[in-house]
Amino acid sequence: MQKVIGSMVAAIALTTSYGASAFELPFLKEEALALGHKLPPAYGISSGYMKVEQGVNIDSIGFSGLKFLNKPIATDAIDITTTQGHQMTEVFHIRADAWLLPFLNLYAIGGKVQGYSDTNISINKFTLPSGAELPLPDSLKDLPFRLDLDGYVYGAGVTVAGGTGNWFTLIDASYTKTDLTVIDGEISTFVLSPRLGYEFTVNQQPLRVWFGAMYQDIDQFLTGQINDLDLPSEVKSLLDIVNRSGDGKFEVNQHLTAPWNGIVGAQYQINHSVSLMTEWGFGSRQSAMFAIEARF
Numbered sequence: 001m002q003k004v005i006g007s008m009v010a011a012i013a014l015t016t017s018y019g020a021s022a023f024e025l026p027f028l029k030e031e032a033l034a035l036g037h038k039l040p041p042a043y044g045i046s047s048g049y050m051k052v053e054q055g056v057n058i059d060s061i062g063f064s065g066l067k068f069l070n071k072p073i074a075t076d077a078i079d080i081t082t083t084q085g086h087q088m089t090e091v092f093h094i095r096a097d098a099w100l101l102p103f104l105n106l107y108a109i110g111g112k113v114q115g116y117s118d119t120n121i122s123i124n125k126f127t128l129p130s131g132a133e134l135p136l137p138d139s140l141k142d143l144p145f146r147l148d149l150d151g152y153v154y155g156a157g158v159t160v161a162g163g164t165g166n167w168f169t170l171i172d173a174s175y176t177k178t179d180l181t182v183i184d185g186e187i188s189t190f191v192l193s194p195r196l197g198y199e200f201t202v203n204q205q206p207l208r209v210w211f212g213a214m215y216q217d218i219d220q221f222l223t224g225q226i227n228d229l230d231l232p233s234e235v236k237s238l239l240d241i242v243n244r245s246g247d248g249k250f251e252v253n254q255h256l257t258a259p260w261n262g263i264v265g266a267q268y269q270i271n272h273s274v275s276l277m278t279e280w281g282f283g284s285r286q287s288a289m290f291a292i293e294a295r296f
Contacts, residue, residue: 026099041273041295042099048277048291050091054284055257056220058082058119061145062251063226066242071129073242078126082145084257085119091153095291105159113153113178117220117254118146123235136238143232147222147252151180155189168208170195183224190217193263206269214263214281222252258284265289 025042026032032039061080066073093111100106122141126134155176162169171194178187197210226239226248239248265279273295281287 026101026104028101032102037102039099039102043097044293044295045094045096046291046293047094048092048289050093050287050289051089052091052281052285052287053086053088054261054286056085056087056117056119056254057257058085059253059255060251061121063239064249064251065245065247066239067245068128068242073129074127077128079124081122081124083120083142085117085254087115087117087149089113089115089149093153097159103161105161106156107159107174108154108156109174109176110154111152113149113151115149116146117149117222118144121145121235123238126238137234139234140238143235145232145235146230148182148230149180150182151178151187153178157191166199168197168199168210170197170210170212180222183222183228185220185222185224187221188219191215195263195265202268205271208267208269209265211262211264214261214285215259216256216285217259218256220252220254222254223249226250256285261285261287263287 026039029039061082062075063073063078064075066077091111091113093109095107095109097105097107120142122143123136126136128134153176155174157172157174159170159172172192174189174191176189176191178189180186192215193212195210195212197208200207200209225246226243227246229250231239242248261281261283263279263281265277267275267277269275275293275295277289277291277293279287279289
């Protein structure tokens, strides 16, 4: 049982060792071995790729630093509504973990993120400093708005494992931050993933398959210079009137349309140290992940 649990979590919580240690992990190793459990190597490292597509809701889009005839324009002077958006992200990551206890795994993660978030916007009202409303044409309705995302992700997580016979269960929780480079702002993400699986034997090597669910809670606050945006010509022409200095900034707050989605996955143990893993998300969030892991 523990061999199933250990190898499976190792694939999900990818691992590394940083030299010799005064103690041997996991704690309670001898007690677990005495009970007949087979434990995997305590440390490892793996690398992977993940692509995610999901819906996002734009909570607000605001502008600041704008002026009309040298008079500041209020941050809420431009009334903007949006449609439901779409976000695509690709992550290239390295994850490192260690078994602290036979059933408890801790890991760290770091990597590169790139992608985009897009929606359609409509500018409904433009209030000048005098209080008068600027007449707006219908061409400012239902226009595409896109933000390119590029940055670096880092964080940590924990996995709790259990099982009986060839059946195993895992609960994985992680918290990461993404520092953006193309625009300012950051993305904070909490992920919780319960899984239930079974181990088969294929060509005398373990093949583990599982299904489960993934919960994501993401706070996205994005900001930057208006001039850095790839805006529709209609919107750019309007903002150029009040952003002659080029100091105008934008702020976007958005969140996921649905926090939960289903997942299925598999891991094949090539040998005692190396394994391959894939996991796919379906439902409100579509994803595909591939990883290779080495344990030692």
